[in-house]
Amino acid sequence: MKGGLRKSMTWLHTWSSLIVIWVLFAVFLTGTTAFFRAEITHWMTPEHHLSVKSDTPLVSATDYLQSVAPFAETWQISLPDSRSPVLGLNWQAEGEERQRRRGARAVIDPASGTAIDDARETAGGNFLFRFHYELYGISREAGRWIVGAASMLMFIAIISGIIMHRKIFADFFTFRPGKKTASWVDAHVVGSVLALPFHIMITFTGLFLLAGTLLFWQGGNERGGNERGGNQGGPQQERGAPERAPQERGAREGRTPDTAQEERGQRQRMTTAQEGDEPEQTRRRTRAEDNNREAVAIDLEDLYQQAQALMGQPVHDISIEKPMTADASITFRGSEKSSLSHFRGGTPEVTFNALGEVTEESTPEGAEGIVAKVYGVLRSLHEGHFADTLTRWLLFFSGVLGTVMVGSGALLWSQKRERQQAGQRGYELVSALNLAGIAGMFVALGAYFWANRIIPADTEGRSDLEIQAFLIAWLICLLYAVFLRKKHGWLIQLAVAGTLFAFLPVLDFVTSPAGLLDAIAAGDWVRISFDIVALLTAAGLWTAVYYLYKKARTPGRKNRPDKRRPSPRPQNKQETAS
Amino acid sequence: MTALALILIVLGFIHFAASTRVFYKLIFGRGRPTSKLRNWLHVVGYMYLAVALLPCLQAWNTQMAIVIWLGLLHVGAVVLTLLLTYWPEAVKRLWQFACAGRLGKPFLP
Structure with missing residues (x-):
């Protein structure tokens, strides 16, 4: 019976999270940035930098x-x-x-x-904040309903994930890089188990805040539970x-x-x-x-x-x-x-x-x-709301772990099934959405910050244009993922995102009325931290690109599919086979 | 205060790591942890974690202290994971010089 329970929990964990995983990734990524929404708005309003x-x-x-x-x-x-x-x-x-x-x-x-x-008029951190609980472009109720349902499934995934994980302490601190699936399992476990209190907290409270939307008979109250407290x-x-x-x-x-x-x-x-x-x-x-x-x-x-x-x-x-x-x-x-x-x-x-x-x-x-x-x-x-700078960073850090958890979980699904199922419709759908939902999300976020500085400051409806830049970049990534993902999809999208983020600080200091030295002299740490985090993100993205590139270049070893992501080589092989 | 709490948390987690099969080898050379040793290490580890709450309580009010302590637990666990992966010697050093758990080892069968 024990084995049966664990098996069914594994099933539940896999599928309850897979059907909403791209929503969850977007929610986690934008939600994590939303801890710093005032700071992001400050960065995105260069007129205030002076x-x-x-x-x-x-x-x-x-x-x-x-x-x-x-x-x-x-x-x-x-x-x-x-x-x-x-x-x-x-x-x-x-x-x-x-x-x-x-x-x-x-x-x-x-x-x-x-x-x-x-x-300038900017959507700032508020767009990211609002996006993370009501998405964009659909009615607020629908957006909240989707995010609410996704967090419910996430909560199920967390609980089933705890049950299916046999020995939590046994591989608590284990991370084995460079070992294909094992590395992804480790990344997933490190991201989830180490920050488990945070994940339970953030999912449960998120669910709680959206509860009013999900309890459809409650009616009329847009923001769940607002009236109670x-x-x-x-x-x-x-x-x-x-x-x-x-x-x-x-x-x-x-x-x-x-x-x-x-x-x-x-x-x-x-x-x-x-x-x-x-x-x-x-x-x-x-x-x-x-x-x-x-x-x-x-x-x-x-x-x-x-x-x-x-x-x-x-x-x-x-x-x-x-x-x-x-x-x-x-x-x-x-x-x-x-x-x-x-x-x-x-x-x-x-x-x-x-x-x-x-x-x-x-x-x-x-x-x-x-x-x-x-x-x-x-x-x-x-x-x-209580947070001072330190707690804000702690929350941000945990949010990053959550993003790692969701992202690695999504990749783990296709990683595990790559050899048996590559070419099948379901698998291809998941890998396209993975590409657009993970790498594409970073491209979109980078494009959003770039749009903030490139669109002239006095344009009408600027903040909407910024949001459109975000969505269009994402759409391009999605189309690319659907039709061309086998042509170095991950490599190109991650490289684009990495480039966007790497040059954000440069862009910041070129387009802001206060340059780098002014910012340091004025002690504008909000802005400098933003640039540092952008650089760290870029470093992470480029590390992924580097590994992918190395994998793509390594010839032979046909029985070892790509470690990280579906690279063009094994998939082309399947194409010819089918 | 934050740094002190973080250090205590990392030290505490080293005890937990030492009680797992993989990292027992790193720290003790060979063999596998007996259940008595494991329990002992867990007790000491929990004590480190509990003590780490004290500097937090010093610096913040109770509710904030608990939130910050929990947040630091996440950071400490990730720091130790990365240390164990990329710089295991440092963990070994820390174990030798800063972990009280090793004092109990000779008395356990």
């Missing part, structure tokens, strides 16, 4: 706000942090309806205090609030993820932006008495230092009610979460009044209610 760190970002911020909105109801300032070096400013002019918290109305270079208003941050209630013009909004997207905003596709946002102007004007109230209010000077810099000392952590953003008046109240929000159960919010706050006295100090304990708590923990784990 901004330089400053010791007194607050001075620049308040100077600017005083010049544009001296009588505002509120000011909001997001300080530069490890994810983005620019200042994001928001204000609500008097009588104006409350703005959504996400995105900035003005992006300021903290050193010079000038607004950066010519930033989504009452913590509050911005959902502001769903009807007017949207800002797209350029302004795009400027600092990704800083404070806002579900309501994520809900909307790019196009939909454009339309709501136009509609949004109307209520803004109708709701404008006349508040003449406030116009002649007295300006009161408040030493923000001093309060800022106090707040930082009180909270014991850096301040992340500041909001000021009735700025520069006697009844101003200034709230500083910290950057570190006290508890995982908040997927949004959950950071300590200190509020001062105009006299510089602390009026309120709060350190949130955690979400209220067990359901909200569970939801909060699961969601912040999946989305890395």
Whole structure:
């Protein structure tokens, strides 16, 4: 019976993962990059690269706000942090309806205090982020449904994979390179077993977040389970609030993820932006008495230092009610979460009044209610809301392992069946999709980043063009894979992807207004890390190319099919045979 | 703190590696692990992993510490896998100088 169980589990593992494996690979790859979506958006907005760190970002911020909105109801300032070096400013002019918290109305270079208003419109990291749970070009429900179903099958594959794996410890650390199938098995096991906690976590939480889509009788709720725990941050209630013009909004997207905003596709946002102007004007109230209010000077810099000392952590953003008046109240929000159960919010706050006295100090304990708590923990784990730079990298690293797991699993299937089944329709279908789904995905990703810099900055509908570049590159790879994969398919596609990634840093420094030395001098590590990861990806791709090339060149040994991927030689042989 | 935790985790995983048949040979020369030795190595290995949680707790609050510790477990396991594949001498060195598990070996039958 034991053997029977294991055998059936192996079957289940193989087929439950195979039918969705290319979706899973795309989801894993884009999802892994989505941990750095604000950083990617920063890289993809070279106009922001010029901004330089400053010791007194607050001075620049308040100077600017005083010049544009001296009588505002509120000011909001997001300080530069490890994810983005620019200042994001928001204000609500008097009588104006409350703005959504996400995105900035003005992006300021903290050193010079000038607004950066010519930033290009880019899909940025948000496209990759959105792609990883609702794909693209199909309706949002369908996309989520597909990803949800795929993650369900992935979960099945993980569980059956654990059961079928007899001795987890026996080959825990084993990696045997250069041994054909054994190497792929090892890569698959290393990728999956070593990061098993992560895989279980990410799949389960992903499934959980999409649960509402899969429970079709639940109805009406686009984002699964949102209503259960989504009452913590509050911005959902502001769903009807007017949207800002797209350029302004795009400027600092990704800083404070806002579900309501994520809900909307790019196009939909454009339309709501136009509609949004109307209520803004109708709701404008006349508040003449406030116009002649007295300006009161408040030493923000001093309060800022106090707040930082009180909270014991850096301040992340500041909001000021009735700025520069006697009844101003200034709230500083910290950057570190006290508890995982908040997927949004959950950071300590200190509020001062105009006299510089602390009026309120709060350190949130955690979400209220067990359901909200569970939801909060699961969601912040999946989305890395809590994450500082280190955890973000740890999540990214685990995500890379997951990508390795899915990719090696896909290749393992065709590797194992190559000798018996090559030429058969099913096998050829899988190997074509493997090529397009794995190598092609890298080509598409590389093309996406290239498109960001090559498409002129002031083109209309730029972000859509970027996305189209991604999809067209992928489509070309797919067509190539279907019709020409036997002509060095892997070699060429991986080489193309490797070249794209290898020259990304060069492209970055050529097309960005701030060159390499400027970036190092300014300490723009977000951008430099992106370039380093691009180089590492390129190195990985070129290593694969090197092995493939060596294999393709090695003559003879007909009984040893290609180690890594179906190379042209053995397949040509089968062609002539059949 | 992170580096310390990572080092402790790698050392802990070396104990687990030493208890497998393949890497037992690397570390002890020949033979195969007895079940008593295996249990002993696992206990010591788990202790290393548990101790690695302490520096994390020092640097972060409890919830974050656990998340970071788990993340570092992934990194440590991969680091050790690569070391064992491409630089086994280093693992041998580490075993000789930094692993408490070897102290128990003479007392086991």
